[in-house]
Amino acid sequence: MIWLDTLVQGILLGGLYALFATGLSLIFGVMRLVNLAHGDFSILAAFLAVALVQALGVNPLVALLLVVPVMGALGYGLQRVVLNRLLGRGILPAVLVTFGLSIVIQNGLLETFSADSRRLNPGGIETASLALGGGLAVGWFSLLTFVTALVLLAGLQLLIGRTALGRAFRAASDDGATAALMGIDNGRLYALAMALSLAIVAIAGIALGIRTTFTFASGPDRLLFAFEAVIIGGLGSLWGTLVGGVILGVAQTTGARLSPGWGVLTGHLVFLAVLLLRPSGLFAPSRRVD
Amino acid sequence: MTDTSRVRVERTTRASQVGLLAGLGVVVALAAVPRLGDSGVMRAIIEFITLLVLAQMWNLLAGYAGLVSIGQQAFVGLGGYALIVLADDLGLNPFVAVPLAGLVATMFALATATLVFRFSGGYFAVGTWAVAEVYRLLVANTTALGRGTGRTLKAVFPLARETRELGTYALAVGLGAAAIIAVYLALRSRLGLGLMAVRDSEPASRSLGVDVFRTKLVVYLVAAFGTGTTGALIYLNLLRISPDAAFSINWTAYTIFIVVIGGLGTLEGPIVGTAVFFLLREALSDYGSWYMILLGALAIGAMLRFPQGLWGLVAERWDIRVFPVQRRVRTDVSGGRR
Numbered sequence: 001m002i003w004l005d006t007l008v009q010g011i012l013l014g015g016l017y018a019l020f021a022t023g024l025s026l027i028f029g030v031m032r033l034v035n036l037a038h039g040d041f042s043i044l045a046a047f048l049a050v051a052l053v054q055a056l057g058v059n060p061l062v063a064l065l066l067v068v069p070v071m072g073a074l075g076y077g078l079q080r081v082v083l084n085r086l087l088g089r090g091i092l093p094a095v096l097v098t099f100g101l102s103i104v105i106q107n108g109l110l111e112t113f114s115a116d117s118r119r120l121n122p123g124g125i126e127t128a129s130l131a132l133g134g135g136l137a138v139g140w141f142s143l144l145t146f147v148t149a150l151v152l153l154a155g156l157q158l159l160i161g162r163t164a165l166g167r168a169f170r171a172a173s174d175d176g177a178t179a180a181l182m183g184i185d186n187g188r189l190y191a192l193a194m195a196l197s198l199a200i201v202a203i204a205g206i207a208l209g210i211r212t213t214f215t216f217a218s219g220p221d222r223l224l225f226a227f228e229a230v231i232i233g234g235l236g237s238l239w240g241t242l243v244g245g246v247i248l249g250v251a252q253t254t255g256a257r258l259s260p261g262w263g264v265l266t267g268h269l270v271f272l273a274v275l276l277l278r279p280s281g282l283f284a285p286s287r288r289v290d
Numbered sequence: 291m292t293d294t295s296r297v298r299v300e301r302t303t304r305a306s307q308v309g310l311l312a313g314l315g316v317v318v319a320l321a322a323v324p325r326l327g328d329s330g331v332m333r334a335i336i337e338f339i340t341l342l343v344l345a346q347m348w349n350l351l352a353g354y355a356g357l358v359s360i361g362q363q364a365f366v367g368l369g370g371y372a373l374i375v376l377a378d379d380l381g382l383n384p385f386v387a388v389p390l391a392g393l394v395a396t397m398f399a400l401a402t403a404t405l406v407f408r409f410s411g412g413y414f415a416v417g418t419w420a421v422a423e424v425y426r427l428l429v430a431n432t433t434a435l436g437r438g439t440g441r442t443l444k445a446v447f448p449l450a451r452e453t454r455e456l457g458t459y460a461l462a463v464g465l466g467a468a469a470i471i472a473v474y475l476a477l478r479s480r481l482g483l484g485l486m487a488v489r490d491s492e493p494a495s496r497s498l499g500v501d502v503f504r505t506k507l508v509v510y511l512v513a514a515f516g517t518g519t520t521g522a523l524i525y526l527n528l529l530r531i532s533p534d535a536a537f538s539i540n541w542t543a544y545t546i547f548i549v550v551i552g553g554l555g556t557l558e559g560p561i562v563g564t565a566v567f568f569l570l571r572e573a574l575s576d577y578g579s580w581y582m583i584l585l586g587a588l589a590i591g592a593m594l595r596f597p598q599g600l601w602g603l604v605a606e607r608w609d610i611r612v613f614p615v616q617r618r619v620r621t622d623v624s625g626g627r628r
Contacts, residue, residue, distance in 0.1 A: 028412075032412075033412070034411075034412030034413065034415070034416065036360070036412075036415070036416070082590070082594065085594055086593070086594075091358065091411040091412045091415075092352065092356075092358055092554075093593045093594075093597065094412065095358050095360075095412050095415050096358075096546060096550055096589065096590075096593050097590050097593050097594070099360060099543075099546060100546075100547070100550075100586040100587070100589045100590040100593070101586070101590065103543050103547075103582060103583075103585075103586040104582075104583050104586035104587060104590070107579040107580075107582040107583045107586070108583055110578075110579050111578060111579055111580065111583070220419075220539060223416070224416070224419065224420055224423060227413075227416045227420070228420065231413075259431075261427075261430065261431045262431065264423075264427060265424065265427040265428065265431065268420060268423060268424045268427065269424070271420065272405060272420070272421070272424065275405060275408060275417070276405065276408075279408050
């Protein structure tokens with residue numbers, strides 16, 4: 001029973017990791033950009049929620065409704081003003097600039113909010129649990145996070161598969177230069193992709209902040225987990241990202257059950273094993289199209 | 291056509307001759323410092339040299355081989371812990387153990403390469419980081435290595451403080467000089483030519499017969515050796531090691547900022563960058579982590595506006611090369627036609 005519980009917790013944790021991973025997967029798919037500040041943006045969103053809760057006294061879930069559009073706008077601006085200049089210059093500038101951003105955000109958060117660990121408190125839902133029978137219970141909030149990940153992924157799949165914007169994303173992903181020839185404004189498109197990425201990761205960050213404590217330095221680990229989820233699932237597959245997140249989550253909870261210090265390490269080891277045995281991931285499509 | 295007998299290929303420049311003299315002067319000055327007896331100055335110089343060597347190694351990887359690693363902190367930590375194990379547990383002389391610790395780090399680098407070389411580009415970068423995290427967690431979960439609390443280097447306790455300080459200082463100066471000379475000579479050699487070709491275009495260099503994989507692997511191992519030895523030196527100086535400090539991403543953050551601001555792909559750049567780092571840190575020492583924010587902003591600005599770095603700006607404007615690694619074709623135009 002204890003292992004079934006571990007499995008279920010791992011699956012639900014996977015939903016949270018999928019939320020982190022989706023934005024990363026999206027921008028890599030559309031513009032081949034690895035955003036090393038991805039995790040730090042999620043923590044930035046969590047701290048913004050903390051600030052809003054302190055200033056306005058609202059529930060964190062309400063703060064989320066305000067933070068998500070702000071983060072989306074930030075992503076749009078960042079891409080248009082800074083990151084668009086780096087495209088076509090190889091990976092080094094993008095890696096270095098986003099790495100620099102990561103350090104700047106972390107230290108900025110440290111200076112603004114101090115090194116104290118924080119938590120977002122939505123007033124009880126994070127501790128409520130749902131009994132599933134047979135002695136098994138799951139947290140309502142974990143379930144909510146997982147369902148949110150499912151809904152967002154389904155929505156993104158619809159966006160990419162059925163809308164003009166999605167068509168533009170796919171075109172830019174397949175061949176950016178030709179997409180520009182077809183009249184697509186790549187600059188604006190990439191900015192929209194980044195806006196979407198940061199909006200989703202803001203949700204992930206706030207969900208994390210409700211679930212556990214966080215500090216200014218919590219960003220890099222989120223990036224690593226997101227990256228691992230994407231790689232395990234396979235680049236180019238959105239649903240693969242969910243499966244990757246679930247596998248990572250289960251690996252971590254299983255490892256933690258064996259020995260408390262081994263949770264995160266087990267996740268890393270599973271990731272490295274996938275990398276050794278099946279480098280393209282478990283669900284990589286044969287064509288880079290979703 | 292220009293008369294070919296008037297074409298010369300040369301390396302040495304006026305600046306490099308001046309630089310050679312200046313370099314010798316620096317070494318002489320560094321040798322004189324211990325006589326002044328100020329251990330604070332010695333410690334500062336040791337810190338400068340360790341950051342400089344870390345930067346030179348990262349510059350070698352990213353600026354010459356095109357390998358952008360954000361996991362070099364793995365080798366800082368591995369070198370540091372190898373020192374503790376070699377000196378405390380195996381009873382070796384701690385000063386001798388420093389380069390040996392570098393060798394240990396190189397062995398781990400070989401294992402690491404089998405994994406991370408499957409990636410390229412941005413994913414190579416994150417892969418190296420993931421591996422560094424694995425090393426950190428493995429060390430933090432090992433009781434013999436002190437787990438999360440870490441360990442103290444006890445092998446130096448029998449030594450007098452002055453002896454230890456002098457020994458560490460001498461080792462640091464030796465390491466710094468050796469690193470710069472080694473990188474300089476390597477870049478002037480066939481390996482260096484192959485490296486610069488790989489940096490500029492992998493497919494083209496492959497077509498010319500450069501063994502790209504082997505070249506990159508050699509550079510990765512050499513950088514790991516340099517980084518590991520420096521890590522051992524750092525903890526010989528600090529005496530106390532813990533996983534979170536030794537495997538901290540800050541080592542990579544400092545070196546990346548130093549190299550990018552100073553000048554990626556040049557030997558002089560990291561020297562300039564390290565100087566800027568120290569200046570900024572001293573100037574902003576009362577303002578907490580603002581110097582890191584400023585440093586990060588400067589690095590971002592550098593990548594956007596002057597990717598050749600501060601030294602690159604100087605070198606381009608005044609055509610100065612203190613460490614000439616490229617060959618220049620000089621023609622005398624006084625004679626034949628252009």
